[in-house]
Each structure stands twice: as C-alpha cells, then as structure tokens.
Amino acid sequence: MTPMSMIENSRQQTLFRLLLILLLSALAAGLSYVVLSLPAQDPGLSEQVTAKLVHSGVSNPVTAVLQNFRGYDTLLEMGVLLLALVGVWSLGGVPQQRKSPPSDPVLDMLPRLLVPLLILVAGYLLWIGAYAPGGAFQAGAVLAAAGVLLLLADWRPDARASRLPLRIALVTGLGIFVAVGMVLILLGRRLLEYPPSFAGSLILLIEVAASLSIGITLAALFLGGRPEVEPRR
Amino acid sequence: MSHVFLYALVGVGLFTLGLYALIVHPHLLRKILAINVMGSGVFLVLVALAARTGRALPDPVPHAMVITGIVVAISATALALALMLRVQTETGQAELADERIE
Numbered sequence: 001m002t003p004m005s006m007i008e009n010s011r012q013q014t015l016f017r018l019l020l021i022l023l024l025s026a027l028a029a030g031l032s033y034v035v036l037s038l039p040a041q042d043p044g045l046s047e048q049v050t051a052k053l054v055h056s057g058v059s060n061p062v063t064a065v066l067q068n069f070r071g072y073d074t075l076l077e078m079g080v081l082l083l084a085l086v087g088v089w090s091l092g093g094v095p096q097q098r099k100s101p102p103s104d105p106v107l108d109m110l111p112r113l114l115v116p117l118l119i120l121v122a123g124y125l126l127w128i129g130a131y132a133p134g135g136a137f138q139a140g141a142v143l144a145a146a147g148v149l150l151l152l153a154d155w156r157p158d159a160r161a162s163r164l165p166l167r168i169a170l171v172t173g174l175g176i177f178v179a180v181g182m183v184l185i186l187l188g189r190r191l192l193e194y195p196p197s198f199a200g201s202l203i204l205l206i207e208v209a210a211s212l213s214i215g216i217t218l219a220a221l222f223l224g225g226r227p228e229v230e231p232r233r
Numbered sequence: 234m235s236h237v238f239l240y241a242l243v244g245v246g247l248f249t250l251g252l253y254a255l256i257v258h259p260h261l262l263r264k265i266l267a268i269n270v271m272g273s274g275v276f277l278v279l280v281a282l283a284a285r286t287g288r289a290l291p292d293p294v295p296h297a298m299v300i301t302g303i304v305v306a307i308s309a310t311a312l313a314l315a316l317m318l319r320v321q322t323e324t325g326q327a328e329l330a331d332e333r334i335e
Binding site: 017020021024025027028031032035036038039040041042043044045046049061062064065066070073074077080081083084085087088091092135137214218221222224225 | 288
C-alpha cells in the first residue's frame with residue numbers, strides 16, 4: 001500500500017466516523033425527545049398489580065408479576081437459557097480432567113468456606129423473594145457465582161455427575177414449569193393460571209427448581225462447552 | 234421528578250455510545266461488550282421510567298421485564314462469546330472477514 005493511498009484511507013475513515021457521530025447524535029436527540037415527552041407521572045400497570053396482589057400468592061409485586069401475572073415470560077426465559085446452553089454445547093466439548101483437588105491451599109480452602117455460605121444466601125434470597133426483593137433469578141445468580149468460584153479454583157464435577165445428573169438438573173426448572181402449566185390446563189384452567197389458594201406453594205415449587213437450574217446453567221455456560229468425559233480405561 | 238428523566242437520558246446516552254462502539258470496532262469481543270452496554274442503557278431507561286408512579290413503590294412490570302431481560306442478555310452473551318472463540322480457532326482472528334481493514 002502506498003503512503004498516498006494510506007492517507008486517503010485514513011481521511012475516508014475520519015469522514016466515516018464524523019458522519020456516524022452525526023447520525024448517532026440525531027438518534028440520541030430523537031430518543032431523548034421521546035423520553036422527555038412522556039408524562040412526568042404515570043402509574044403504568046402498578047395499580048392493576050396492587051389490586052390483584054392478594055390473589056397472586058406472594059406479597060412482593062415484582063415476584064407476583066414474574067411468577068404469576070406474566071409467568072409465561074419467565075417460562076420462555078428459562079427456555080432461552082437452556083437454548084443458549086444447547087448452542088454453546090453444540091460448538092464443541094471441553095475436555096474434562098480427572099477430578100483432583102487443587103494443589104494451592106488457598107484455592108483449596110476458599111471454595112470450601114464460601115460455597116456453603118453462597119448456597120445459604122441463595123436459599124435466603126429464594127425464600128425472601130415472596131415478600132421482599134429477591135427471588136429465583138437472584139438465588140440462581142448466587143448459585144452460579146458459587147459454581148464459577150468452584151470452576152475457577154479448578155474443581156470439576158465428578159465424571160459420573162457430569163452426564164445424566166447434570167442434564168436432569170439443567171432441565172428441571174423448565175420441566176417443572178411446563179408440568180405445572182400442563183396440569184393446570186388439564187384441570188380446566190389456562191396455562192399458568194394458578195388457583196389463588198395454591199398459588200404461593202406452586203410459585204415456591206417452581207422457584208426452587210428454577211433457581212437450581214438457572215444456577216447450574218449459568219455455571220455450565222461459564223465452562224464454555226460440553227463437559228467431555230474421557231472413557232474409563 | 235426530574236431525576237427520573239436524568240436517569241432515562243443517561244440510559245439513552247449509554248445506548249447510543251454502545252451503538253457507536255458496535256459499528257466502529259471490528260473486534261468481536263468489543264462488539265459483544267458494546268451490545269451489553271446498549272442493553273444496560275435500555276434497562277436503565279425502563280427502570281427509571283418505572284419510578285413515575287407518584288407513590289413510594291415503582292411500577293413492578295418494567296422491573297420484572299428488566300430481570301427477564303438481564304437473564305436473556307447473559308444467555309446471549311455467553312453464546313456470542315462461545316461463537317467468538319470458535320471464529321478465533323477457525324480463522325486465527327477474532328474479527329469477521331468483511332470488516333478487516335486491508
């Protein structure tokens with residue numbers, strides 16, 4: 001490439017960036033105009049949610065929306081999570097080392113101390129979600145953090161656990177969600193239309209399964225591939 | 234109530250910055266990060282606008298949508314990173330062929 005054409009090229013790039021900044025400024029101005037033209041006070045759907053909250057089985061409005069009023073959003077989202085993992089796994093496997101505890105004493109002790117604590121915190125977040133901020137996703141995220149910590153500290157699941165048990169744990173959340181929905185349809189209700197007297201227990205059942213599956217799915221996504229178990233000799 | 238709109242405008246700004254980075258940077262990791270910044274901007278707009286109820290509690294529906302959105306964003310990011318690593322092993326570069334500056 002001659003020096004002349006390089007100068008030409010960089011000038012073209014500068015022009016391109018200036019044009020881009022101009023267009024994006026116009027976009028930002030338009031979006032800001034739309035945001036600012038919204039009314040300063042708008043209850044949205046909060047009044048409808050508050051009115052029906054007693055029938056939802058939980059008293060935290062966000063959990064009520066997530067698990068009851070718009071339960072199908074959460075159902076589909078569990079599907080998206082699983083689909084992403086299937087996509088990652090289809091790209092290839094990660095060779096699995098034979099299970100061995102890490103040699104570094106700090107790496108060995110830290111997960112031993114922290115993982116039980118993280119599981120406790122996840123259980124607390126799951127339980128508190130019924131009437132305060134918390135819930136299945138927060139609990140699942142903390143469980144995933146425990147899993148990532150274990151993976152970073154060189155702990156790997158036992159070869160026996162990374163075949164069928166892992167797959168069962170991954171689909172439990174979506175499976176129980178779909179099963180509850182189907183049973184409700186067979187009982188003459190609509191998909192995920194919980195009877196108000198059982199709503200609290202059904203939501204808890206779904207959330208326990210969902211947070212377990214979310215945690216394990218996220219940790220498996222962090223691993224970055226299907227765990228491949230080498231054949232026993 | 235003006236701070237609600239301040240947060241929403243910051244969200245718009247994040248979205249635009251992310252879009253700029255998405256277009257300008259050819260490296261795929263930067264593109265994935267840019268999409269995440271754009272998503273954070275959208276979440277910030279949603280959460281900020283949910284506070285316009287005029288009561289102590291914000292509108293729970295956008296909050297629930299943001300929680301769902303975060304999980305979807307994480308899934309998409311993980312899949313995108315795995316695809317990026319695959320592109321890297323196949324071609325030796327973490328950039329797409331049509332974006333490489335000759």
